[in-house]
Every structure is written in structure tokens, then in C-alpha cells.
Amino acid sequence: MKAIRFIEIAVGLFMAAGFVAIFFLAMQVSNLSITSSDETFSVTASFENVGGLKVRAPITMAGVRIGRVSNIIADKTTFEAIVTLDIDAGFDQIPDDTFAKIYTAGLLGEQYIGLDPGGSEEYLSEGGFLEMTQSALVLEELISKFMFDKAEDNAFE
Amino acid sequence: MILDQLQRLGQWGIAFFERLGRAHLLLLQMLSGTFGLLRRPSLLTAQLFNLGVLSVLIITVSGLFVGMVLALQGYYVLADFGAEESLGATVAASLIRELGPVVTGLLFAGRAGSALTAEIGLMKATEQFSGLEMMAVDPVKRILTPRLIAGLISVPLLASMFSAIGVLGGSFIGVGLQGVDEGAFWSHMQSTIDLQKDIYNSLIKSFIFGFACTWIALFQGYDCVPTSEGVSRATTRTVVHSALAVLGLDFMLTAVMYGS
Numbered sequence: 001m002k003a004i005r006f007i008e009i010a011v012g013l014f015m016a017a018g019f020v021a022i023f024f025l026a027m028q029v030s031n032l033s034i035t036s037s038d039e040t041f042s043v044t045a046s047f048e049n050v051g052g053l054k055v056r057a058p059i060t061m062a063g064v065r066i067g068r069v070s071n072i073i074a075d076k077t078t079f080e081a082i083v084t085l086d087i088d089a090g091f092d093q094i095p096d097d098t099f100a101k102i103y104t105a106g107l108l109g110e111q112y113i114g115l116d117p118g119g120s121e122e123y124l125s126e127g128g129f130l131e132m133t134q135s136a137l138v139l140e141e142l143i144s145k146f147m148f149d150k151a152e153d154n155a156f157e
Numbered sequence: 158m159i160l161d162q163l164q165r166l167g168q169w170g171i172a173f174f175e176r177l178g179r180a181h182l183l184l185l186q187m188l189s190g191t192f193g194l195l196r197r198p199s200l201l202t203a204q205l206f207n208l209g210v211l212s213v214l215i216i217t218v219s220g221l222f223v224g225m226v227l228a229l230q231g232y233y234v235l236a237d238f239g240a241e242e243s244l245g246a247t248v249a250a251s252l253i254r255e256l257g258p259v260v261t262g263l264l265f266a267g268r269a270g271s272a273l274t275a276e277i278g279l280m281k282a283t284e285q286f287s288g289l290e291m292m293a294v295d296p297v298k299r300i301l302t303p304r305l306i307a308g309l310i311s312v313p314l315l316a317s318m319f320s321a322i323g324v325l326g327g328s329f330i331g332v333g334l335q336g337v338d339e340g341a342f343w344s345h346m347q348s349t350i351d352l353q354k355d356i357y358n359s360l361i362k363s364f365i366f367g368f369a370c371t372w373i374a375l376f377q378g379y380d381c382v383p384t385s386e387g388v389s390r391a392t393t394r395t396v397v398h399s400a401l402a403v404l405g406l407d408f409m410l411t412a413v414m415y416g417s
Contacts, residue, residue: 007202011202014311015205015209017318018317020321021314022356022360025253025317025359028343029249029356030347031349031351031352
């Protein structure tokens with residue numbers, strides 16, 4: 001009788017430990033803890049070139065994450081990339097002339113969107129549009145520009 | 158001459174497919190006993206103890222050391238690129254996506270699968286199954302089904318423990334010993350690991366591995382030649398076949414899950 005009780009307690013502990021492990025993985029290790037399921041509002045912005053920006057990339061203001069990129073599509077007529085930004089609903093006082101730039105975290109890091117607030121009295125709300133944007137820095141373009149400049153300098157000498 | 162060779166090939170082929178067929182028939186028989194098991198949960202508890210609880214030690218210790226080694230090696234490589242912050246993501250991704258389910262499957266085959274085969278094989282060799290049949294007890298439903306279900310339940314839980322302990326071991330080495338920033342370690346991990354893509358897939362993988370390992374072990378035991386040599390061969394085959402099945406299935410599952 002005692003042996004059965006011991007086995008049952010051990011199995012109970014085993015199952016509990018297994019579920020704690022799954023719970024730990026889900027809460028602590030995965031993105032479940034940082035996907036804010038609370039309210040967001042979405043605004044769009046068009047960029048000439050989004051570089052390596054990905055859906056779910058973070059949106060930051062003053063370096064603090066305030067939202068996520070939810071969609072990136074190419075516009076058929078303007079040939080620009082239309083990026084949909086989901087911003088946490090708490091940030092409802094962002095001026096509508098805010099500047100959106102695509103930055104890279106570190107030299108080889110992920111790309112993200114940084115917002116520099118403007119000075120307008122009007123605030124961004126659902127369905128808003130960010131007019132002032134700056135494209136991603138594409139390393140190859142930079143390098144080729146640098147190379148051409150060098151080559152021209154040498155030609156004049 | 159050549160006809161003899163052909164005959165041998167044919168014999169081998171027929172024997173192979175006969176075994177495959179018997180394995181599937183046994184599986185169907187075992188699954189048909191699942192509902193009967195609900196009336197006798199104590200059988201399942203005993204097997205959960207044998208297969209699950211007794212494997213916890215080897216699984217957690219292996220997980221701890223695998224996680225620590227990953228953190229050490231990952232740190233040396235990442236430090237060259239100044240990307241130590243990615244250490245958490247590297248350790249967690251490799252543990253959850255691959256190493257957790259695969260190593261757990263291999264260890265489970267070695268620790269529990271071989272024991273299952275030996276147990277079932279010895280039962281067959283000592284004609285305990287015939288004894289059960291004489292008492293009008295279906296040996297497959299009574300003996301094999303609880304073991305299969307216990308394996309199915311145990312392996313995902315064990316694999317999750319492996320990954321969780323491994324991540325903790327990795328953080329111990331990375332943050333505690335190598336001085337990676339704790340916040341960067343965890344936040345980079347959290348932004349990389351996706352609940353659905355990584356953790357659910359890891360559970361699915363380990364469930365399939367548990368199924369394959371337990372099925373192979375039970376079939377090898379049930380189908381063995383009932384002599385001491387036959388049991389020993391069946392035990393060896395269990396470990397070899399399980400390891401091959403886990404590695405092969407892992408490749409296919411990874412291709413399907415992370416392919417596109």
C-alpha cells in the first residue's frame with residue numbers, strides 16, 4: 001500500500017515538473033511574455049526601401065519599444081513599401097508629423113523602426129499615416145557610393 | 158547461382174514487410190486497448206513511474222550539461238563577432254528546436270526502451286503471455302497498451318524538462334561565468350523564440366519521438382525470438398532502430414516545420 005502511494009506521488013511530481021518546464025519555456029523563454037495582447041492602433045508609413053525590415057520587428061521611441069511592425073507590402077503605383085505599424089494604445093499623444101526611420105541594431109543586428117516625435121498639435125490615431133520617413137541604410141549602396149567617390153577623386157588628380 | 162541470390166533477396170524482402178505488417182497490427186491492437194485503460198489507471202501510473210520518473214535524473218543531468226556546454230562554446234564563437242548578447246537566443250533555439258527532443262529521444266530509447274524490450278521479451282520467453290491468455294486476459298491490452306501510452310505522455314514532459322534545465326544551465330554559464338548581460342541574454346532569447354513556431358513544434362517533435370521509441374521497443378520485445386539470445390538481440394535492435402528513427406524523423410520534421 002505504501003509502495004503504491006509512493007509511486008503515485010512520484011508520478012504526480014513528475015507530471016507537475018513536466019508542466020512547470022513547459023510553462024517556464026512558454027512564459028520565460030518564448031515571446032509570449034512580450035507580445036502585448038493589449039490594445040494597439042495601427043498607422044501606416046511608406047518607405048523608399050525597407051532593407052531587411054521584417055514583420056514583427058520592434059518599433060521604438062527614444063529607444064523604448066512601443067509597438068511592432070505588423071505588415072509590409074509593396075505599393076503598386078508608387079513603388080514604395082507600405083509598412084503597417086501597430087503601436088500600443090497607451091501612446092495616443094504621438095504628433096502626426098513624427099519622423100519614422102529604419103535603424104539597424106548593431107552592425108549585423110535586426111532592423112527596427114525608430115520614431116522621432118515632431119511638434120504638431122495633432123496626434124496620431126488609428127489609420128493615421130506617417131509622411132516623413134527615412135529608408136533603411138543598405139550597406140552595398142553605401143559602399144558603392146564610397147567607391148565611386150574615391151574613383152572620381154583619383155580621376156581629377 | 159543467380160537464382161539463389163534472387164531467392165535470398167526475395168526472402169529478405171518478404172520477411173521485412175511481414176515484420177512491418179506485424180508491427181502495425183500490434184500498434185492497432187495496442188491502440189484499441191486505450192479506452193479499456195481508462196478503467197484501470199493504476200496500470201498507467203505504474204508505467205509512468207517506470208518510464209517517466211526513473212528517466213528524470215538522466216534527462217535533467219544531461220540537459221544541464223548540454224546547456225552549459227552550448228553556452229560555453231557559443232560564447233567563444235559569438236564573442237569573436239561581438240555578439241555575446243545573442244548567446245541566450247542561440248542556446249534556447251538549439252535546445253528547444255533540436256537538442257531537447259532529439260537527445261531526450263535517444264536517452265529515452267537507451268534508458269527506457271531497452272528495458273521495455275528486455276521486460277516484454279523475457280515475459281514472452283517465460284510464456285507469461287500464454288499464461289495471461291489462459292486467464293482470458295488480453296496480454297497486449299493489459300501489458301503493452303499502458304506502456305505505449307506512458308511513453309507518449311512521458312517523452313514530451315521529459316523533453317520540456319531537458320530544454321528548461323538546459324536553458325537554466327546556459328544562463329548559469331553565460332550570465333554567471335562569462336558575464337553576458339542578464340537582461341540582454343533573456344530579452345534576446347524571448348524575442349527570438351516563438352511560442353507556436355518553436356515550443357509547440359518542440360512538443361510535437363518529442364511526442365512523435367516518444368511514440369516511435371516506445372512502439373519500436375514494444376514491438377521488438379513482443380516479436381523477439383523467445384530465447385536469451387533472442388532477447389539480447391531484440392534489445393540491441395531496439396536501441397539501434399530507435400536512434401535511427403529519431404534522427405531520421407527529426408530531419409523530416411525539421412524540414413516540414415522550419416522548411417518554407
